[in-house]
Amino acid sequence: MHNTLNPVLANQPKLTALPPLSLYIHFPWCEKKCPYCDFNSHQIKDVRSNSDKNKSPGFDEERYIKALIADLETELPRIWGRQVHSIFIGGGTPSLLSANGMNELLSAIRARVNLEPDCEITMEANPGSVEAEKFAGFANAGINRVSLGIQSFQDAQLKALGRIHNGEEAKRAIEIALEHFKSVNLDLMFGLPNQTLDAARSDIETALSFKTPHLSFYNLTLEPNTYFANFPPKLPNEDEIDAIFEQNLALLEGAGYRRYEISAYARKDQECKHNLNYWRFGDYIGIGAGAHGKISFPDKITRQVRERHPEAYMQAMESKGNALIEAKEVSAKDLPFEFMLNTLRLTDGVDTITFSERTGLPLNTVSRGLDAACKKGLLDLNPNKLKATKQGLRYLNNLQEMFL
Incomplete structure (x- = not known):
């Protein structure tokens, strides 16, 4: 079974290495x-x-x-x-x-x-x-x-x-x-x-x-x-x-x-x-009208959103030099769900250690969700993997929501 410690949310993520x-x-x-x-x-x-x-x-x-x-x-x-x-x-x-x-x-x-x-x-x-x-x-x-x-x-x-x-x-x-x-x-x-x-x-x-x-x-x-x-x-x-x-x-x-x-x-x-x-919670620059981006730093993970309409996007780039309508740091509270939203789509899942590597948070942050998902048969029991079962892939939305 996965770690069953009480979840403890860190004040901020601490990444030991940046993702691709x-x-x-x-x-x-x-x-x-x-x-x-x-x-x-x-x-x-x-x-x-x-x-x-x-x-x-x-x-x-x-x-x-x-x-x-x-x-x-x-x-x-x-x-x-x-x-x-x-x-x-x-x-x-x-x-x-x-x-x-x-x-x-x-x-x-x-x-x-x-x-x-x-x-x-x-x-x-x-x-x-x-x-x-x-x-x-x-x-x-x-x-x-x-x-x-x-x-x-x-x-x-x-x-x-x-x-x-x-x-x-x-x-x-x-x-x-x-x-x-x-x-x-x-x-x-x-x-x-x-x-x-x-x-x-x-x-x-x-x-x-x-x-x-x-x-x-x-x-x-x-x-x-x-x-x-x-x-x-x-x-x-x-x-x-x-x-x-x-x-x-x-x-x-x-x-x-x-x-x-x-x-x-x-x-x-x-x-x-x-x-x-994307699915391994890597980083990506997003440019163009309506594009989203995610960039990690050793002490934080950030997201950006650009102007959605192409004319508004081009005008913003020309007049202001950027077209951002949103730029924020992802909170430690939101990171587990964002990670699971992506990685649980993979049929092989990811190694358990990837959670800490990509979020900068300890795995016990999501221990309650992991145990609940295992008990419902939606998550593989292998403690070294975060991987949906066949049933978990079939009811993927339900599995992902367990980490909200």
Whole structure:
């Protein structure tokens, strides 16, 4: 069993070493806002109307990149001397950037930040914005991993999800990505409107036929403040969703993919470094509209949030030299929940010692939660691991809430 001492909250964390550091860059524009999406994304106009393939109409690329670079520079004093081991460019639809714009951005980052030699640099892309010429340019700029928002290969499902691509475009996008990038991830959803067991199987089998090294497979949920929350479609019931999940989990495992996180599957040694750093409670600089960041120091852990709307973000960078709307030190009271919120998503969990290494707090801070979770069968009994059981992964929200 885990340590059962009474919890004692330290006045402040004391970290003996700083965790790995990543960089997240948010690109806030999309061609179309999906009805299920609650991310910070803003629809742009006339993106396909410009004949110049090197430009991205509908947003001011040059101005936004300039703001991103200035934003990064504000963070340099806080991370001086530390290496960045992964970069993730998310959105929105970052593949709407021009290849030249991407090259300018990554060149500016390399000039200011010490990147690890094998730094993983991921860009999210939607199949509807994929062009072979642009992907070649992104690869030349330094992108070495692409995450494609496929969601489904079936036209009826894609239409129901408000996606701008069809099934054939999705397949062609994967083929182009595999030609240009070292690693490719496919995002797939299940529990879609009126989805059957056979339809879900077809999606996974099509995805597996491309043999990409990584797949994300997650359940469609109706998030607050989205179109679907206000006008919910007919979704499969809980038993049907469970059947889809179990069927497709067996297909994924049978094809050599290991579930290493609640919604992530990878072939051997192909896990996403960037997301692993989040889930292991690592540090990350967050730049761009609405971006969040987490930076640790020997005696504290801090979080930041930027202006959410792209225009407000750019104006703030131009007029004030920063776009922060929140910058705070995470309290010792909140650190245990934040740690567990991330690490319990990993199917292998983390070594028990990681709690103290990443929070700077003694493990007995969470002893009551650990013992309660073990007694309910949600947490592994191994005293050297913080790891959810199969039941704990199934009821992950309940497990995480035990550390609030």
